[in-house]
Amino acid sequence: MKEQQYILKNPETFHLKDIFECGQCFRWNEQEDGSYTGIWKENVVNVKKEGQDYIFTGICKTENLEEEIHTYFDIDRNYEEIKENLSHIDNYMKDSIQYGKGIRILNQDLWETIISFIISANNNIPRIKGIIERLSKTYGKQIKWNGKIYYTFPTPGELKNVTVEQYRALGLGFRDIRLYETTKMILEGKVNLQELEENPNTIEVREKLLTLSGVGPKVADCILLFSDLKRLEVFPIDVWVRRVMNDLYIRNEDETKVNKKQIEKMAKEKFGDLAGLAQQYLFYWRREA
DNA sequence: GTCCAGGGAATCA
DNA sequence: TGATTCCATGGA
Numbered sequence: 001m002k003e004q005q006y007i008l009k010n011p012e013t014f015h016l017k018d019i020f021e022c023g024q025c026f027r028w029n030e031q032e033d034g035s036y037t038g039i040w041k042e043n044v045v046n047v048k049k050e051g052q053d054y055i056f057t058g059i060c061k062t063e064n065l066e067e068e069i070h071t072y073f074d075i076d077r078n079y080e081e082i083k084e085n086l087s088h089i090d091n092y093m094k095d096s097i098q099y100g101k102g103i104r105i106l107n108q109d110l111w112e113t114i115i116s117f118i119i120s121a122n123n124n125i126p127r128i129k130g131i132i133e134r135l136s137k138t139y140g141k142q143i144k145w146n147g148k149i150y151y152t153f154p155t156p157g158e159l160k161n162v163t164v165e166q167y168r169a170l171g172l173g174f175r176d177i178r179l180y181e182t183t184k185m186i187l188e189g190k191v192n193l194q195e196l197e198e199n200p201n202t203i204e205v206r207e208k209l210l211t212l213s214g215v216g217p218k219v220a221d222c223i224l225l226f227s228d229l230k231r232l233e234v235f236p237i238d239v240w241v242r243r244v245m246n247d248l249y250i251r252n253e254d255e256t257k258v259n260k261k262q263i264e265k266m267a268k269e270k271f272g273d274l275a276g277l278a279q280q281y282l283f284y285w286r287r288e289a
Numbered sequence: 290g291t292c293c294a295g296g297g298a299a300t301c302a
Numbered sequence: 303t304g305a306t307t308c309c310a311t312g313g314a
Contacts, residue, residue: 023295117295124294127312173310178297216297238295283295 003057003145004065010052013079015102022103022284024226026116026129027136027153039136041109043068044143044150059145074104074230086278089270092248093278096285103280105226110193111186112153113227118178118214120222127171134170159183178214185212202231217260225276235267235275244286 008014016036020028028038035048037058045058045065060068070076083101087094115135120128132153139154139162160183167176185191191208199205202224209220221236223229235241237260245263246255249270271278 118297120294121296122294122309123296123311124313127294130312168310171311173312174297174308175310214297218296222295236295239293240295287295 001059001061001143002063004060004063006056006066006069008054008056008069008075011054011075013083013102013104014054014073016047016049016054018100018102018284019073019104019106021288022100022280023125023287024280025106025108026125026132039143039150039152040072040112041068042141042143042152043072044145045069046146059143071228072107074107077104079104082274082277086271086274086281089278093281096281099289100281100284103284105230105232105277105280107228107230108226109153110197110223110227110229111156113223114182114209114212114215115153115179117219117222117226118182118212119172119175121175121178121214121216121219123173123175131171138170156183156186160187175214181213182215196229202234205229205231206234221276225280232276233273235264235271235279237263238283240283240287241279244282247286248282 020030020036020038025038027040028036030036031046033048035046037044037046039045042061043058043065045056045060048055048057056065056069058065062068083097087097116128116132119131136151136153139158140151143150143152159179162180162183164176164180167179172179186193191212196205196208206220206224209215209223210217215223218236218238221234224231224234225236237245242258242260242263243255245266246252246258249266250258250262252258267275267279
């Protein structure tokens, strides 16, 4: 594969740190020069800001880096309009959007997103990244670029013969069996990822995701929002989102006692079909600041 | 040593 | 339905 380059000229909504460190993805790492290098599908790419432009350099299986980037980075969606709409809701939204104004929600591979967020359960982001890296290094394919070796995220087929013990050895903890069972279910066709991609009914897709081992309400919503299923209306509720929603709107003395349905209801009322975006601005803001 | 992390599943009322 | 408890692991 030959190295390719693509320049994204002066995008309106686009900031590397906001995109890669808002908690939606786990395989992009900051470099010494402030650029980021990451891998998705069989693409290994470095992104560097030059003036107001972004230079993408790397290798791409399809020989069309521009198209891959436009899809993955959701370039053709109007985030300025989304932020404008959300900013009018209240000053909390305005502040959180100001903080994370360069966020774009990536169109990540469905399979990779499912496995990544199963691993995320009761876990922290640095450790999630480490586990995914070891999983890829052990079972993915090598891609050499720029004097380094990168590893693709393993496909279901590449995980076919992996045992629960081998997952445990990667540091997966109690999630080992979940990964094993979900991979098996997908290999056996009990859940057909292609069908999920093509089904416009979000309720049905969510129900199907919930049948997977290790996928509960929060993980299912992260998959719907952060994968190329791209359901921007879903509102994943984790400890941080519960915390920020309680701090701002609910104000219960004990945040751990706040009812999840109450949060869902409030999110729908306030943010409507942009709840997922609102959630991401709030999560990033509360967690970083 | 204790607490916590982008929770889920099993169990019990 | 709703609340409790347990589940590995590693960093703070």
